[in-house]
Amino acid sequence: MSTASVSGRGIQGEADSGLVERVRERLARSPGALTPHRVAEALRESGRPVGDATVLEVYESLRRDVLGAGPLEPLLREPGVTDVLVNGPDQVFWDRGSGLEPAAVRFPDEAAVRRLAQRLAAAGGRRLDDAAPFVDVRLPDGTRFHAVLAPVAGPGTLLSLRVPSPRVFTLDELAERGMLTAGGLRLLDAVVTARLAFLVSGGTGSGKTTLLAALLARAPAEERLLVVEDAAELRPDHPHLVTLEARPANLEGAGEVPLRALVRQALRMRPDRLVVGEVRGGEVVELLAALNTGHEGGCGTLHANSAADVPTRVEALALAAGLGREAAHSQFASAVQLVLHLGRDADGVRRLQQVAVPVRAPDGLVTMATAYELVDGRLGRRPAATVLEERLG
Structure with a gap:
């Protein structure tokens, strides 16, 4: 998903949506746990002085969105990526324009993949559970998202994300x-x-x-x-x-x-x-x-x-x-x-x-x-x- 998928809704005072976007981009370049400390470091790197209130506001905004696609976010942000595929918690592949290749990303367990699938489905206004175990939806940023839950799918919950090109080629x-x-x-x-x-x-x-x-x-x-x-x-x-x-x-x-x-x-x-x-x-x-x-x-x-x-x-x-x-x-x-x-x-x-x-x-x-x-x-x-x-x- 592009940086446009991060919103500054709920941010007041010093923080604005543009600042949230810049912080999120910096955090995505060095994946890790989302903490107020990392948010503060990213804000300082942006070159403007900030107070504790701004740090907490930006942190809360990002926490609500859970960094977009979670551990997949750095892959989706990589220039040239067209597809990101997840086959259960231990197999993640991506296509950077030269065919599918393994990505160095893993989920803690099957439950984590399932939670991400359900959250992304909800972001697209769709239901995903045992009664409706598959979904095909366009996310707010234009990414095409498809998921099939385990045990219908194997070796675990399957996710497919088709990333829209940020520009039109001539x-x-x-x-x-x-x-x-x-x-x-x-x-x-x-x-x-x-x-x-x-x-x-x-x-x-x-x-x-x-x-x-x-x-x-x-x-x-x-x-x-x-x-x-x-x-x-x-x-x-x-x-x-x-x-x-x-x-x-x-x-x-x-x-x-x-x-x-x-x-x-x-x-x-x-x-x-x-x-x-x-x-x-x-x-x-x-x-x-x-x-x-x-x-x-x-x-x-x-x-x-x-x-x-x-x-x-x-x-x-x-x-x-x-x-x-x-x-x-x-x-x-x-x-x-x-x-x-x-x-x-x-x-x-x-x-x-x-x-x-x-x-x-x-x-x-x-x-x-x-x-x-x-x-x-x-x-x-x-x-x-x-x-x-x-x-x-």
Whole structure:
């Protein structure tokens, strides 16, 4: 969680929220027990004289929040961290951009992991106990938090925290980091300019949201981007961005606002580009319908193992939503003009590995034809490149 997750609520007198933020940052850099003495040292390091009342006020504010994510807080604050995973009290892993690796953090016991899970769930307004042993929630600072309690989970309570990027990368910066080749960068610029409808596919942590945000930031400033998400993660740097976020049911089981309903609402809000942050349910039907009714440049992300698997994945989601197989393939063939597939290479770097276009077979089913493919660090042309280039004009 970012420093924005610390609040100064309840702080009066000399202390203010900015001072609490600075103290918390200093404490996070040298983990240890939260004591008034350590708070006083951190305040002195901040370079301003403070009294006993301020020390106690800052200490009480931090104690109420229990340093955010407890022993995980230093990991979440590390620059470049994307994920922190806890498998019971003795196994903590983190991803700093090069794949998962063990972290030198341990919990005293299973009870400590469970307490942290329940506290973070409560911070997101959700219940987590034996009657409701799992939760998926966005925390106030934007961190995506998922937990499953033991004994349903093993080897103990499982925590997964997806850390939002503090900034949006540009396509040029993604190219510098190795995600895109020079040719890939030019190709994606052309895709945005031509207002082609596309999906970004890949596995968990492959960089789908990062790439999509960078692409949307390239859209002309006069275009209205309407982003619909299950949990707000897309934050493209664009002057006309509006968002809709789904909402789970409350503790009484009421108040749910599903993603599928929001996609339908978005169509009435004059979007120039309709974006579904992650297509993983019945909303695929509304998205395909929208892209088939004049909404050019629409896009979204989709979990898939390869570009070739995307039609099958769309078919499965559409079938679950009540759309037949033939109709799903027909809608997909007409709506989506290309798929950008991301993957993580052996060196841990996330890269654009494949660009493919849908091709409809005589039986009406859709397969993906590769237009460009990453080989030996270059995005090489494949037979379907001609089809894509025609669509790019």
